[in-house]
Amino acid sequence: MNLKAVKEPQKRINTNYLSSLNIQSYGEDNLYPNKLAEVVASSSIASGCLSRYADFIEGNGFNSQIISDYKINKSGDTLDDLLGLLANDLAKFGGFAIHANYDVLGKIRNIHHIPFITTRLKEPNDYGKVTEIAIHPNWTGDETRNGKRVQVNKSNISFIHVFDPNSAIPEIEEVGINDYKGQVLWYSRNGNMVYPLPVYDPVITDMSTDEGLANVRYRNARNNFLPSGALITRKGTDIQENYFDDERRSYGHESYESEYSPVLKNLQGDFNACKIVEIEIGADEQSPEFISLSTNNYDKEFTVTADSIIDNIYSAFNQEAFLAIRKGKLGFSGDILADAYSYYSGKVTKEQRAISRALLSIFKNWYEQPFGELTSDTFKIQSMLYGSTNNTN
Structure with missing residues (x-):
């Protein structure tokens, strides 16, 4: 082209x-x-x-x-x-x-x-x-x-x-x-x-995308539907939700008349995971039925994107060696980390x-000369070594 x-x-x-x-x-x-x-x-x-x-x-x-x-x-x-x-x-x-x-x-x-x-x-x-x-x-x-x-x-x-x-x-x-x-x-x-x-x-756009994916993971855990199932029983048109009160260590229930929105709201989020919702219907001939509910886990949808973003960010900082250690590609030992420190x-x-x-x-223009004759190595900075901390001269 x-x-x-x-x-x-x-x-x-x-x-x-x-x-x-x-x-x-x-x-x-x-x-x-x-x-x-x-x-x-x-x-x-x-x-x-x-x-x-x-x-x-x-x-x-x-x-x-x-x-x-x-x-x-x-x-x-x-x-x-x-x-x-x-x-x-x-x-x-x-x-x-x-x-x-x-x-x-x-x-x-x-x-x-x-x-x-x-x-x-x-x-x-x-x-x-x-x-x-x-x-x-x-x-x-x-x-x-x-x-x-x-x-x-x-x-x-x-x-x-x-x-x-x-x-x-x-x-x-x-x-x-x-x-x-x-x-x-x-x-x-x-x-x-x-x-x-x-x-x-x-890689600024990748960094911003990383924030977006973190928001998706957060909302997936906090706001997704995570009940284990729904129990269909006989009665009128009331909607009843059973739950287990952790503080009182007892079972309870809440009833709503023809209102699904409160039930749906109480099914969302990590604190409501694995609940069983009970829905009462008016058909006398129908026996109780349990329906298992499945949800969409959006974390898996972005796995490839998340991996590529991490690779790009680490690459921009020239920190591929630390990423390889993080992913387990190089193993984990003192010698490997020492080599990564020396490389970076x-x-x-x-x-x-x-x-x-x-x-x-x-x-060179200071009012006194406290360090003697100045050379190009006078203010040389020591390299970071594995196992050391900053400013341990």
């Missing part, structure tokens, strides 16, 4: 310029990462894979306990705390942001984590360069302070310069040290000043290097 004949796929992210806010929209409605977080949270499979992905990026912390325990701001946050936050953002959104405060000499005095979901890119200048990062506590407009919503408008958006230590002193001289907001080191896995797509973006640790080295390089660029 000729490429021209292939249906053009939809763009994953539509970036527009919101002149009213002076930013580039992150998705058509500027809420791509917010909706992304909701979709992931609604899928148990995706949430589990994402949690493992973040854990492996964080690994076992830095090589040095001195580095891990080093305090980076007046709040007492350590580099180890920062690492966990950056790893989580990088796994969930494909990017992270760090705020750097400078002193009058142009040296970085403290740094803070900025939730990546709160950041947006400012419109490029005349040279096509993004010079500032826009920050708002909640771009959905649902954030409240003192009982009032924080509107999404220019007055409530903080615009902070992009990280560039060489520009710090000129920027400080322009506004004064007391009014200087510092700089933001903003990283995207998709390139310089480009909104990132997380590794699992191609190699899959997250790119993400770990991104964090290490960011911290190296910051501490």
Whole structure:
């Protein structure tokens, strides 16, 4: 087939310029990462894979306990705390942001984590360069302070310069040290000043389908008809339902006149499973008759779909080895798990290097040198090993 004949796929992210806010929209409605977080949270499979992905990026912390325990701001946050936050953002959104405060000499005095979901890119200048990062506590407009919503408008958006230590002193001289907001080191896995797509973006529809199947399974158990049968007896036109009261440990019954809806309602759900409903009819010649009732179990209808969804989600996270262990294809032993850990640790080295390089660029301009001579391995992150936990340096 000729490429021209292939249906053009939809763009994953539509970036527009919101002149009213002076930013580039992150998705058509500027809420791509917010909706992304909701979709992931609604899928148990995706949430589990994402949690493992973040854990492996964080690994076992830095090589040095001195580095891990080093305090980076007046709040007492350590580099180890920062690492966990950056790893989580990088796994969930494909990017992270760090705020750097400078002193009058142009040296970085403290740094803070900025939730990546709160950041947006400012419109490029005349040279096509993004010079500032826009920050708002909640771009959905649902954030409240003192009982009032924080509107999404220019007055409530903080615009902070992009990280560039060489520009710090000129920027400080322009506004004064007391009014200087510092700089933001903003990283995207998709390139310089480009909104990132997380590794699992191609399977977002599968994650949403996983939520839908969970709803079907829930309703199947809670709302399906699960009686064992119906007993047809003689009488008038009354409808009578017999039941066993678990609390009183005795049998009882409820009668209805010509009303089937209350009976049907009481036959639905897991708490009403295996009941016997009694229906009285007026034909005197007819003997009692028991009718076995069967129901439609919808779980089996979606078995193939559920399996393919699980495969797709695990594949997007490059976690096929853990899926194979889960399904019993590789067995279950310490050696097999150790191999899976070693394999997946190699899959997250790119993400770990991104964090290490960011911290190296910051501490090259730190007001002191607490770690001696800085090298490319100073902030190297230890790989996650089977049987270990995070931050056991």
